[in-house]
């Protein structure tokens with residue numbers, strides 16, 4: 001919880017006691033900047049043009065910037081706005097001045113924005129960053145984003161997005177740290193610390209917003225905004241776990257999810273918002289709806305009209321309405337007619353004002369316009385490079401074709417290679433193209449023997465002439481393939497997660513030449529790459545890595561850096577396997593040779609590349625797993641040796657399996673990891689101390705149970721490659 005001094009608490013109480021009902025409701029209203037005036041094409045069509053790629057994100061931003069905007073100045077003056085979404089330091093100061101000096105009680109605005117993976121310095125998308133398994137990195141990138149954005153007047157990030165996501169069809173897989181509740185929880189805790197932890201100056205921290213509460217990642221068929229249904233046990237063990245961890249870390253705010261959960265939209269779901277979040281977890285910050293979420297309860301068919309939706313939402317525990325104006329329109333009347341208890345309003349306002357107090361906004365609402373960090377300071381670029389390199393996962397490296405040597409002639413093909421605007425990933429809002437390094441530009445830094453051929457294949461037809469030149473020139477062909485930025489993120493679900501366009505065809509055409517082929521795959525979700533995995537010599541999973549993408553990829557491709565990332569999410573063979581994840585419950589008929597077992601008749605059960613998998617230019621050997629019980633702990637030791645020829649980093653993973661329990665348990669669950677660096681020939685003994693308490697699970701009453709019996713302990717280099725030992729434990 002964010003903590004206030006007694007003096008600050010008293011001040012909040014004093015302000016609340018002076019507020020009129022309308023002013024209180026005003027604090028519960030988040031206005032979004034609305035667009036006024038006309039465009040050459042209707043706004044809806046502009047959005048469509050952005051979505052189908054007719055205009056780039058950069059072009060869209062420029063058009064939007066040229067539009068006239070309504071900043072709700074009058075409403076702020078009248079105390080009818082508590083928050084706004086904005087990214088303009090000068091405007092932020094102007095609006096704060098109105099709030100502080102012209103509104104009756106001088107309450108500052110809390111200004112929010114989607115700063116999901118960096119602000120001006122764009123870091124890897126969360127799905128990629130999670131592949132580093134590096135909590136210190138998670139923290140440092142968040143801290144830097146907090147500082148950069150706070151200087152621009154933003155004091156609230158709609159991040160971290162901590163939806164466990166196991167269905168690669170869902171476009172928002174890109175925004176979160178993957179499929180495993182333990183890794184997502186570690187990520188969530190580090191992000192909260194990074195965003196909120198450095199309170200040495202108000203300019204150093206922002207309020208985090210955990211989203212989306214809850215189970216949005218389980219959207220049926222991977223279709224965005226779709227319904228979710230699940231058992232209480234699954235909800236607690238998987239989807240709630242990261243939220244609980246991050247609330248314990250002191251997260252200031254939470255955003256409710258769009259989806260319904262077991263029939264009740266999260267926006268009006270008091271069981272999850274009041275009972276679990278606020279009561280059971282003791283969350284004392286405030287809850288904001290998702291954009292337009294309250295109004296959508298009418299479409300869900302759970303509310304008769306806007307007023308009904310507003311009443312249900314506020315009763316369920318939504319303290320702030322994002323963007324609909326429904327609270328402003330109806331809550332006051334509902335209190336006056338006695339349909340809504342004013343104590344609910346008071347509680348919401350206290351939560352909101354306490355957060356503003358903790359942010360230091362009453363004393364420091366303004367930012368210094370001189371302090372712009374423009375151009376980006378070099379240590380920010382360094383962190384962007386470090387995080388990008390650590391997020392890359394080497395999936396295949398047949399005959400050690402990588403790293404490439406600088407003397408080889410290299411043909412680069414694929415539309416994404418030279419597009420600097422495609423490196424940033426979904427939900428990048430505050431970036432500048434001049435900061436972005438394309439893959440082609442990055443590769444050129446390390447070799448003069450490179451030529452780029454405009455073969456098309458993604459948004460354009462394949463240019464066979466160019467391809468022929470590429471095949472003639474190169475000793476090796478490097479194909480940059482994958483997804484454009486707008487193919488992942490919100491409202492970007494795909495029913496087929498193979499390489500889009502003609503990219504696979506392009507790769508097949510290269511394959512007929514028998515030239516060595518390397519694929520650099522840049523994408524916002526796991527892609528089903530079965531043919532590619534069988535036919536391409538080397539595959540480098542690079543995701544969308546942020547502004548330093550080109551340099552990071554180049555360092556890995558030419559061997560200046562040894563790859564160390566491990567998958568935060570399973571990579572399926574084919575779309576039809578989705579949702580697919582390593583930590584699934586076992587069936588009564590685990591897939592086997594016999595026909596009547598749980599499997600498909602046309603594809604293997606196993607994934608192409610499992611969670612936790614990733615190669616290095618060196619190799620590691622695991623021996624001497626030793627598990628002993630020590631009071632409340634399991635002491636787990638393992639010896640790891642670098643058996644290759646170069647220094648490398650290894651992410652050592654600890655999994656457990658509860659062999660028999662009162663509820664079917666997952667076949668493996670991550671419980672810890674450590675990252676080590678070893679020189680060639682060097683060995684190290686790694687020890688984990690696993691509290692026995694962590695071996696329990698939530699049952700279908702939502703109670704945590706520790707059940708005695710056999711547990712298998714696994715330590716290894718991926719979820720599918722471990723040493724194991726089974727031990728009997730009595731609780």
Ligand code: BGC
Pocket residue numbers: 114158211290291490
């Ligand atoms: C998204 C949220 C986001 C909000 C504000 C919504 O559409 O679901 O994740 O924070 O918009 O931009």
